[in-house]
Every structure is written in structure tokens, then in C-alpha cells.
Amino acid sequence: MASLNVNGTPRQFDAEPDTPLLWVLREQLALTGTKYGCGIAACGACTVHVNGQPVRSCVRPVSTVSPTDKVVTIEGLSPDGSHPVQKAWVALDVPQCGYCQCGMVMATAALLRDKPNPSDKDIDEAITNICRCGTYNRIRAAIKVVAQGGNPKTAGLSIQHADGSVA
Amino acid sequence: MKHSDLHPDLDADLPAELPTALRATVLGTAGTAHNGTARPALSRRGFIAVSTAASVTALAGGFSLGFHVPALAQAAPSPGAAPSTTPELNAWVVVRPDDSVLIRIARSEMGQGTLTGLAQLVAEELECDWARVTTEYPTPGQNLARNRVWGNMSTGGSRGIRESHDYVRKGGATARVMLVQAAAQQWNVPAAECSVAKGVITHTPSGRTLRYGQVAEAASRLAPPADVPLKDPSRWALAGKRLARLDTADKVTGKQVFGADLQLPGMLNAAIKACPVFGGKVRGFNAAAISNRPGVKKVVPVGDNAVAVIADTWWRAKTALDALPIDWDFGPNANASSDAFAQTLKAALDAPEAGVGNSNGDARAALSQAPRKLQAVYSYPHQNHATMEPMNATVRYTPERCEVWTPTQNGEAALAATAEASGLPPSRCEVYKLHLGGGFGRRGAVHDWVRQAVVIAKEMPGVPVKLLWSREEDMLHGRFHPVTQCKMTAGLDAQGNITALHMRIAGQSILAGVFPQMMRDGIDRVAFQGLNNGGGEAMIGYDFPNLLIDHAIRNPHVPPGFWRGVNLNQNALYLECFLDEVAHATKQDPLALRRKLMARHPKHQAVLDAVAQRAGWGKPAPDVRGQKVFRGLAQTHGFGSYVAACAEVSVSARGELTIHRIVAATDCGHAVNPQQIEAQVEGSFAYGLSALFGACTVKNGRIEQDNFATYPVVQMRHMPKVETITMPSGGFWGGVGEPTIAVAVPAVLNAIFAATGKRIRDLPLGQQSLRRA
Numbered sequence: 054m055a056s057l058n059v060n061g062t063p064r065q066f067d068a069e070p071d072t073p074l075l076w077v078l079r080e081q082l083a084l085t086g087t088k089y090g091c092g093i094a095a096c097g098a099c100t101v102h103v104n105g106q107p108v109r110s111c112v113r114p115v116s117t118v119s120p121t122d123k124v125v126t127i128e129g130l131s132p133d134g135s136h137p138v139q140k141a142w143v144a145l146d147v148p149q150c151g152y153c154q155c156g157m158v159m160a161t162a163a164l165l166r167d168k169p170n171p172s173d174k175d176i177d178e179a180i181t182n183i184c185r186c187g188t189y190n191r192i193r194a195a196i197k198v199v200a201q202g203g204n205p206k207t208a209g210l211s212i213q214h215a216d217g218s219v220a
Numbered sequence: 221m222k223h224s225d226l227h228p229d230l231d232a233d234l235p236a237e238l239p240t241a242l243r244a245t246v247l248g249t250a251g252t253a254h255n256g257t258a259r260p261a262l263s264r265r266g267f268i269a270v271s272t273a274a275s276v277t278a279l280a281g282g283f284s285l286g287f288h289v290p291a292l293a294q295a296a297p298s299p300g301a302a303p304s305t306t307p308e309l310n311a312w313v314v315v316r317p318d319d320s321v322l323i324r325i326a327r328s329e330m331g332q333g334t335l336t337g338l339a340q341l342v343a344e345e346l347e348c349d350w351a352r353v354t355t356e357y358p359t360p361g362q363n364l365a366r367n368r369v370w371g372n373m374s375t376g377g378s379r380g381i382r383e384s385h386d387y388v389r390k391g392g393a394t395a396r397v398m399l400v401q402a403a404a405q406q407w408n409v410p411a412a413e414c415s416v417a418k419g420v421i422t423h424t425p426s427g428r429t430l431r432y433g434q435v436a437e438a439a440s441r442l443a444p445p446a447d448v449p450l451k452d453p454s455r456w457a458l459a460g461k462r463l464a465r466l467d468t469a470d471k472v473t474g475k476q477v478f479g480a481d482l483q484l485p486g487m488l489n490a491a492i493k494a495c496p497v498f499g500g501k502v503r504g505f506n507a508a509a510i511s512n513r514p515g516v517k518k519v520v521p522v523g524d525n526a527v528a529v530i531a532d533t534w535w536r537a538k539t540a541l542d543a544l545p546i547d548w549d550f551g552p553n554a555n556a557s558s559d560a561f562a563q564t565l566k567a568a569l570d571a572p573e574a575g576v577g578n579s580n581g582d583a584r585a586a587l588s589q590a591p592r593k594l595q596a597v598y599s600y601p602h603q604n605h606a607t608m609e610p611m612n613a614t615v616r617y618t619p620e621r622c623e624v625w626t627p628t629q630n631g632e633a634a635l636a637a638t639a640e641a642s643g644l645p646p647s648r649c650e651v652y653k654l655h656l657g658g659g660f661g662r663r664g665a666v667h668d669w670v671r672q673a674v675v676i677a678k679e680m681p682g683v684p685v686k687l688l689w690s691r692e693e694d695m696l697h698g699r700f701h702p703v704t705q706c707k708m709t710a711g712l713d714a715q716g717n718i719t720a721l722h723m724r725i726a727g728q729s730i731l732a733g734v735f736p737q738m739m740r741d742g743i744d745r746v747a748f749q750g751l752n753n754g755g756g757e758a759m760i761g762y763d764f765p766n767l768l769i770d771h772a773i774r775n776p777h778v779p780p781g782f783w784r785g786v787n788l789n790q791n792a793l794y795l796e797c798f799l800d801e802v803a804h805a806t807k808q809d810p811l812a813l814r815r816k817l818m819a820r821h822p823k824h825q826a827v828l829d830a831v832a833q834r835a836g837w838g839k840p841a842p843d844v845r846g847q848k849v850f851r852g853l854a855q856t857h858g859f860g861s862y863v864a865a866c867a868e869v870s871v872s873a874r875g876e877l878t879i880h881r882i883v884a885a886t887d888c889g890h891a892v893n894p895q896q897i898e899a900q901v902e903g904s905f906a907y908g909l910s911a912l913f914g915a916c917t918v919k920n921g922r923i924e925q926d927n928f929a930t931y932p933v934v935q936m937r938h939m940p941k942v943e944t945i946t947m948p949s950g951g952f953w954g955g956v957g958e959p960t961i962a963v964a965v966p967a968v969l970n971a972i973f974a975a976t977g978k979r980i981r982d983l984p985l986g987q988q989s990l991r992r993a
Contacts, residue, residue: 068535069514076535080489085481086474088657090608091691095928098608127474134473142472146464146895149903150331151471151478152608152657158472177937183928185608185658186331187906189939191899212895214464215351 056120059084060129063120070116074108075099077115078126086127086155090183097182100156100163101126107163127155130162137203138162141195144205144220146212149186156182161196170200307440309398311358311369312342312391315436319419321348323392325355326363326370327380328629329467330659331903332957333896334380336465338388340892341381344459345392345450348432349419355466360631361650374630376664376782378859378955381892385953386450393448395439402439403430453890453950462895467655478657479612479627484684487614488517489534490676491541492687494526496696497921498777500551501525510540519544520679528676534688553777553921561703561776561918562599568726569597569707574770575741577748581766583711586720590711594805596798598708598981600790601915603701603783604923604931609657610694611669614686615677617642622649622674627656629664637667641674660907661782665734666699692926699781700916700923702728704790708798711766716806718817720766723751723794729773730787733780747771749787750856750962751795756952758788758858760795761824762817778918784907785961788858796854796966797981800973810853810970811837823949827864827885828855830945835866835883844870844880852970854963861954862887867940867967871975875990879909879938879968884960885945889952897956898944904961905942906934911965911983913938 054065057074059082066081073092078084078101087110090098094109101110102125103118118124130136134143138161141147148154157180164171164179171179176196184192194208201207205220212220308314314322323342329335339355363370371387396416403421404411407428415422419432453460470476495501505527507519515536522528527546531537568574587593613626615638622642628634631653639646656663673687689697704727711720729744738745749758751769783789803810811832818825832838832853841849847870855864868881884901891897910933917924925931969980977993 068533072535076533079481080533080535083483084474085477085483088478088609089480089688090610091928093691093927093929096608127472134469139472143464143468146468146899148331148465148468148471149333149899150608150656150658151467151476154471155474180936183608183933183935185606185660185907185933187903187934187939188899189906189934189936190902190942193936193939210895211462212464213462215353220464 055115057115057118057124058120058122059124060126068115071114074101074110074113074115074118074124078110084126084128088152088156090153090156095183096153096156097160098153098156100159100182102159102163105163105166107160127159130159136162137199138165138195141198141203141205144212144214145191145195145198145208145210147188147191147195149188153182153184154188157184157192161192165196165199171196307437309395309436309440310391310444311366312388313346313395315348315395315399315432317433317436319349319431319433320352320354321346321419321432323353323355324358324370326358326373327384328373328375328631328653328656328659330375330627330629330656330663332380332900333465333893334375335467336463337381337892337896338384339466340459340461340463341385341389342392344456345389346396347416347418350458350463352419353466357631357653359650359652360635361646363632364635364646373632374664375659376629376661378957378959382860382953382955385890389450390448393450394444397445397448398439398442399432399435401442402435406430406435406438459892460890461893463893465896476655478609479614479625479654480609480657480688482614482625482654482686484614484616487684487686488530488532488680489537490528490530490673490685490687491534491538492522492526492528492672492676492689492693493541493546494693494697495548495550497548497550497553498779499553500921501549502527503547503549505547506545510544513540513543516540518679520676522672522675526672528672528687530676530680530685534686538690550921556777556921557919558602558703558917562705564774565599565703565705565726568772568774569705569724571726571772574724574772575743576768576770577743577745578751578753578760578769579767580753580764581720583720583722583766583768586766587709587711587722590719591714592712593709594712594802595707595709596801596979596981597705598794598797599705599983600701600703600793600911601917601983602703602778603911603914604695604698604916604925605658605660605662605781605783606695606928606931606933607656607658607660607662610689610691611663612686612688613670613673614684615673616682616684617674617677618682620648623652624650624670624674625652625654626670626673627654627659627663628667628670629656629659629661633664634667634670637670638674641671642678660784661786662699665782668697691928695926695931696923698916698923699734699779701783701789702730702780702787703776703778704728706790706794708794710798710802712802712806716808718764718802721764721768723769725769725771725791725794726774728775728780729771730780730782732773732775734782742773744771744773747787748791750791750858757860761821761855761857762814763820764817776918777921778923784904785858785958788856788959788962789908789911789965792854792856792962793966793969796856796963797969797979800852800970801979804973814853814855823862823887824855824857826949827862827887827947828853830885830947831864831866831883834943834945835868837866841868847872847878848975849880850971850974852967852972852974854966854970856959856962858959858962859955859957860889860952861956861959863959863963865960865963865967867964867971869968869971869975871972871990871992873991877972877985877990879940881941881943882964882967883943883945884963885947886956886960887947887949888954888956889948889950891946891948894946897946900956901944901960902942904958905964906939908961908964909938909968910934912968912985915984
């Protein structure tokens with residue numbers, strides 16, 4: 054049995070050393086928020102954080118992640134979906150099908166930790182994840198909402214939420 | 221003409237997919253299916269018993285693994301909501317004692333927002349509290365058992381809302397009348413003295429109130445009223461509003477369970493490889509070579525063209541499969557190529573035989589007499605849907621029953637495929653729908669992955685097996701956007717007016733490949749999307765004195781499918797780019813030329829005018845970062861809606877393209893959720909513009925592009941700013957998921973011409989230089 058530190062907890066697992074981190078998370082640890090999209094690090098649906106850095110887990114052999122490395126998945130980004138990126142995503146109704154969005158949220162959270170007020174060019178260069186539904190413009194708007202303090206009204210989308218709030 | 225004749229009709233797969241017993245049931249009741257108040261075949265008590273049994277089975281199977289698993293496929297469960305054991309008011313509406321409202325959604329949610337839009341329409345008539353609305357999918361098996369009370373479950377052709385709005389609103393309105401009647405009876409007052417708002421019924425003269433939850437059970441025992449009038453859309457309070465989606469929260473926390481994520485107790489995982497050459501077969505494989513690998517349980521043939529490995533985990537199944545020696549018989553198509561097929565299409569551009577889709581006057585004669593002619597040949601390549609979630613299905617088979625959990629655009633077709641592949645009658649099969657990680661047409665017409673998954677699970681009776689395709693399998697075994705070429709020929713008079721137009725399309729027919737039973741006299745009507753003379757579904761927006769639009773069908777061995785936008789993609793490109801060519805050749809403004817041809821098509825013209833005005837057509841576009849910006853226009857009509865786009869691009873001295881902005885207009889008749897329409901328009905552009913970058917080509921009989929590294933798609937850095945004008949003119953219901961996709965590429969190509977003088981007639985841009993001519 055090998056072990057990983059995932060979302061702050063040591064977890065035991067049984068997998069061949071060359072198994073990608075993605076499949077250990079999904080199949081051994083039941084953390085299915087991290088998605089399989091391409092298997093070649095092209096789409097970013099599998100993005101997690103390892104020691105704070107965004108990592109495409111589909112090509113990262115689990116043997117290269119030490120038990121002391123801190124792995125954070127979408128399930129551990131916040132206990133209740135309250136990370137500013139998640140809140141902005143909900144406020145602006147960013148997801149369509151949603152399959153790529155956990156990876157998008159993780160990539161964005163890493164970007165904003167590195168660059169709290171990213172330029173459009175920064176966003177273009179950091180968010181290279183693929184979304185086939187085409188949510189890119191809402192993603193960009195949501196990143197700017199977070200960068201500018203979290204008030205979703207600044208995006209001007211006028212989305213009416215069931216709790217009466219308007220984003 | 222029946223609408224289905226003109227439809228890119230995903231529900232038309234029912235006849236193709238259904239075994240005889242189910243087909244008779246489904247087709248025999250089609251006439252009454254669209255009636256939200258129809259009497260269910262089962263009593264309400266019977267329905268509840270069915271539901272409860274399914275839930276118990278699910279619990280007994282140990283489904284409580286920390287995230288919700290749809291046994292009754294709850295689409296958006298509300299935390300703490302009571303289980304739906306409360307009697308329904310009708311097939312669409314359940315009001316629970318705690319006043320929460322359960323709205324049943326028959327269509328599939330794949331990102332397009334139909335779940336929210338349909339719930340808005342029901343809630344609008346129900347007059348319930350929107351904050352208390354939850355939703356669930358009824359299962360295809362329940363629909364079959366209840367005489368198709370939920371109507372058509374197929375979700376394609378941008379018709380989730382436009383073809384269910386009437387009966388789902390009636391479901392809401394009927395439930396409201398019954399709730400008010402129950403309250404009036406409790407008070408012993410006339411129902412006419414009662415009003416209702418946000419789920420609270422008020423007896424106006426006395427001021428007494430009752431909540432929906434307090435009278436729902438009594439209301440469920442009342443006879444449903446007939447012919448309840450629906451609100452005029454001008455009085456809508458929930459529908460038509462920019463409401464947030466109901467299904468967002470779980471999609472940003474990882475809680476949303478897609479088919480690929482499903483975990484059932486004792487479940488095994490399967491990976492599959494089909495012969496990379498379409499039409500090829502498995503000659504043999506050496507299972508012994510991998511049988512000692514960790515976790516491997518079984519190596520099984522699937523049909524005559526595929527092999528699957530079943531293992532404890534998918535990664536072990538997939539890597540074992542990669543190591544499995546397979547002897548393929550590539551069959552008769554082993555040497556087929558896109559290049560060779562392009563020659564076949566080129567020859568067909570001049571073939572004497574072709575099916576006519578639209579004509580008036582005598583185009584051939586007028587062309588032969590025209591003092592000036594303009595001609596150009598265009599093409600549109602194969603494309604893969606490339607849904608982010610690869611194809612998958614989880615199946616539990618026993619000799620008595622076959623259950624399938626799968627993302628599908630058409631639950632009933634998935635059920636039919638399950639019955640056929642399992643050999644069990646449909647009544648012993650069930651399909652549980654999960655939200656789709658993308659659909660775009662791939663998951664509706666053909667359920668090839670469901671059939672495979674059932675065949676595999678039959679090897680492991682009683683054990684749930686999840687089949688997940690690798691991305692490579694998904695890319696190689698898509699149902700591809702049809703490949704076509706088109707020769708456009710215009711006759712021009714001395715003043716530059718078009719006297720005749722011949723549009724010869726040569727190439728692949730989707731219907732011939734998917735629903736051959738829908739072919740009529742050798743003609744694929746769907747091939748003429750956006751070019752039809754009337755019909756309301758996909759109409760040409762111009763008049764020409766002499767017109768001939770015909771299609772010489774040439775089918776390659778690559779299986780075709782309905783790909784978002786379907787045939788509207790290439791038809792709009794061909795017509796809109798060629799009209800731009802005519803405008804340039806005759807020194808006319810592209811907008812002015814179009815408007816001259818649109819006198820009898822005011823709705824087409826209105827959306828075109830709207831984008832031209834918003835974009836500032838006729839005035840120079842402001843420079844962006846020192847680059848000159850140029851515009852291009854396109855308009856079309858499809859899936860019942862009128863759409864237009866004006867694209868703004870710049871091309872650098874080195875030939876690098878930047879798409880700065882696209883202004884888009886949609887007249888969809890009635891707009892149910894404008895903020896989601898905007899999301900669909902933006903998304904359609906991301907999908908459509910991907911054709912500038914990627915295409916699927918065939919060499920040695922197989923698709924060459926096996927992942928996103930070789931099939932580039934639009935990413936953040938490519939995405940233009942999108943300004944959406946939603947301008948519903950009323951009187952009809954049009955779709956929104958697809959129509960605008962078709963104007964993205966031609967508007968951009970026309971803008972590229974304005975910028976560079978380069979006329980791009982083939983996709984993708986690839987090595988074509990965009991440096992100014």
C-alpha cells in the first residue's frame with residue numbers, strides 16, 4: 054500500500070506505481086470530481102493542485118507524488134463550495150454541461166493565487182483547459198469578478214437567483 | 221409535409237432503434253403523447269409502487285456512497301427535500317407537504333439549459349414558489365409503462381423547449397387549477413373567488429390562505445380539468461426571465477455525478493477497442509498474453525469488430541487492453557482516404573443525377589444565357605463531436621432484467637438499444653439517465669456504446685460493469701459531421717443582379733447513414749437545412765429569379781451523425797460566403813446585396829439588420845492595438861429560429877487571425893431564459909469556430925486524429941467577445957442551441973476576406989495563408 058496526502062488527509066491506496074494520479078484519485082479514493090478528458094494533458098479536466106501548483110493529473114505517475122506532497126482536488130478546494138472562484142462560478146452560471154468545470158475552477162484558483170488581478174493575456178495563457186460547451190466568456194467574466202473583489206454585479210449579466218439575489 | 225420530413229430529427233431514431241414490440245407501443249401512442257393531462261396507463265398508486273420499488277432496489281444495492289446516484293435519476297435534488305412519495309398532481313408535477321415542488325423533465329440536460337427552461341414553463345403556469353422547485357427525470361421505462369405520458373424524450377434538433385412548451389405548460393396549469401379547486405372545496409367557496417401566487421392560495425373575500433403543500437394530497441384526488449387556458453407570454457413572470465440555472469451548484473464542487481463517475485457496489489470496469497478501420501473486424505486476439513495482469517477479470521469479444529477487457533479498475537482494463545495483441549481484419553476500406561473521397565465528391569459536383577431540394581424558374585437555362593457567371597467550389601470536412609465526457613454506460617444484466625445508467629440524449633432509444641442487445645423485452649429493461657458531459661448530437665441517434673456495454677455485462681451476470689471509452693476510442697469511433705463539397709454558380713446581368721443561382725451540394729447524407737427509412741425518393745430532406753422554400757423549420761431567406769439547389773449523395777465509409785448545427789453548418793457557409801463573393805465581384809455592399817434579395821423574408825432581414833446596426837456596419841471599425849478591424853456578415857434560419865452574425869477580425873502582417881467580436885441576433889419567437897440563450901449563442905460559436913482549427917481526415921481507412929493534440933478546438937485565447945441580441949418576435953417557437961453555430965464561420969470567413977482579400981473556401985484554415993493578397 055502506498056499513501057498520498059489528499060485534501061489534508063493521508064490516504065492509503067493500492068495501484069501500480071505508473072498509474073496516473075488521476076486514476077488513483079478517481080478509482081481508489083472515490084474522488085470523482087477530477088475528470089478524465091483526454092489522458093494526454095491536453096484538456097485540463099483532470100487539474101488538481103500539488104503543493105499549490107496546478108497539475109494535469111492524467112499524466113502524472115502516482116509514484117512521483119510523495120506522501121508529504123499536498124494534493125488538493127475540487128472536493129478539497131473548500132468544504133462547502135465557498136471558495137471565491139466557486140462562488141463567482143455559481144453567481145454567473147458559468148457551467149453548461151459542467152464536465153470540464155472542476156478542472157477550470159482548479160486552474161483558475163491556482164492562477165488567482167499566483168496573479169490576483171490577471172490580465173486577459175494572463176488568463177489566455179493560464180487557462181488552456183478545453184470546454185466544448187464554450188463557456189469561455191463566462192469563465193473570463195467570473196475570473197474578473199473574483200479579481201475585482203467578488204461582486205458578481207460587476208459582470209453585468211443580471212442573472213436572477215432563486216434566493217432573490219441578482220448577479 | 222410533416223415536420224419530420226424537414227427535421228434533423230433525433231427522435232426519428234426511435235423507429236431505427238426500437239425492437240418491434242416497443243416500436244408498436246411508441247408509434248401507436250405518438251398521437252396522444254403530447255398531452256400533459258392524458259390519463260396515465262397505470263394508476264397513480266401503481267406509479268408510486270413502481271417508483272418505490274425502484275428506490276428500494278437501489279438502496280438494497282447500496283447506492284448511498286456519499287454522492288447521489290440516480291436510481292430514479294434525480295436531476296437536481298434539493299437538500300432535505302422529502303422523497304417523492306407524495307401523490308402526483310399529474311405526470312409533470314408533484315407538490316410535497318413541505319411545499320417543495322417536483323417538476324419532471326423528460327428531455328435530457330447536456331449543458332443547454334433545457335432542464336431549467338422547461339421547469340420555468342411549468343412553474344409559470346403552476347404559480348409555485350420558484351425557490352422551492354426541484355426536478356427529476358422520469359425513466360424511459362416509466363414513460364413506456366405509462367403510455368408515453370411524458371411524450372418524446374429525445375433531446376436534439378434544438379427542440380427541448382420548442383416542441384414541449386405546450387404540454388408542459390398545460391401540466392403546470394392543470395395542477396394549479398386542481399390545487400385551487402381543492403382549497404376552494406376545503407373552504408366551501410367558489411374557486412373563482414380564489415387567487416394564487418408563489419404557491420399560496422388566497423380566498424380573496426375572506427383573506428384566508430392555504431399553501432400548496434396543505435392541499436396537494438386532496439388536489440391529487442380531483443379529476444384533472446380539460447382545456448385549461450395558458451397565459452399569454454406577455455403575462456409571464458418566471459418564463460422569459462434571466463433566471464439562474466437549477467443545476468449549477470454541484471457542477472463546481474465535484475458532486476455532480478456524470479456517467480463516467482458512477483460507482484456501484486461490486487462494479488467492474490471495461491475498456492474497449494473497436495477495429496480502427498470502419499467496417500473492419502476482429503480476426504483474433506491473444507487473451508492469455510494479458511490474463512495475468514493485475515485486476516484483469518475477462519477479455520471478451522464485442523460483436524465482430526471489437527474487444528473489451530474487464531478489470532477491477534478502468535486504468536487496469538485500459539492498460540491491459542493496450543497490451544493485448546489483436547489481429548484485425550481491416551476489411552474492404554483499408555485503403556480509403558479523405559483525399560480519394562474528395563475526388564469522388566469533386567466528380568459529383570457535375571454529375572447529371574442529383575436530388576432537388578429547392579427550385580424555381582429554370583436555373584440551368586438562365587445560367588446558360590447569363591452574360592456573366594461567377595463560380596466557386598467550397599467544402600466542409602468531417603468533424604467529431606468530441607464531448608468532454610467520453611461515451612460510457614454502466615450495465616447490470618441478469619437473465620431477468622437489464623439496467624443501464626448512461627448519459628443519453630434519448631432515453632427511449634437507449635432503452636430500445638438495451639432491449640435489443642440484451643435480448644430481453646423492453647418491460648424487463650430500464651435506463652437511468654444521467655446529466656451528459658456534452659452531447660452535441662453524439663448521444664442521441666445511435667446508442668452504439670450502450671449496445672457494447674450490454675454485450676460486455678452479459679459476460680458477468682449480476683455484476684455491474686461500467687464501459688468507458690478512452691478519448692482515442694471516442695475520436696476514432698465518432699458519428700461524424702458529414703463531408704460535402706459545393707459548387708456555387710451565379711448568373712449575373714449587366715447591373716450585377718443575380719439572375720440565377722445553382723447550388724450543387726455533393727457528399728454525405730446523414731439520413732442515408734443513420735435513418736435510411738426517412739429517405740424519400742432517394743432524397744435526404746435534412747441535407748437542405750436552411751435552404752428550404754418554406755416549412756418553418758429551416759428556410760432560405762432570399763429570392764432568386766431562377767434557383768436550383770440539388771444534392772448528389774456520395775457516402776464514404778465513415779459513419780455520419782447529427783453534429784450540433786447539422787447540415788446548417790455547411791449550407792450557411794456555402795451560401796453566405798458565396799453571396800459575399802458576388803457582392804465583391806459586382807462591387808456591391810454585402811449587406812445591401814442581401815437586403816435586395818430579402819423583400820419577402822422580413823424576419824430573416826430583421827436579424828441581419830439588427831447585427832449590422834449594432835456592429836456599426838457601414839462605418840469603419842475602430843482599430844484594436846494598432847490593427848485594422850474588418851467585418852463580415854452571415855444570416856440563416858434553422859431549427860425554427862432566425863439568426864445572423866457580424867464578425868469583426870483583424871489579420872496581422874504575418875497572417876495571424878484574431879476574432880475580436882461577434883454580434884449575434886436570434887429571433888426564436890419566444891425567449892424562455894435570455895441569459896441562457898446568450899450562453900448557448902456563445903457556446904455555439906466556440907463549437908462552430910473550432911472548424912477553423914480542426915477537422916477529421918481519413919487515411920488507411922481510419923480517422924487520423926485521435927486526441928485533442930491533433931484535433932485542435934477553440935480555447936480561451938481564441939474566443940471572441942460575443943454580443944447577443946435576443947429579439948423574439950412572437951407567434952412561433954424556435955430553438956436556440958444550434959441555429960447560431962451556422963453563422964459563426966461564414967461571418968468570420970467573410971471578415972477575413974474583407975481584411976485580406978483571401979477567400980477561404982475550405983476548412984480548417986490549416987496551412988492556408990491569410991497574408992493580404
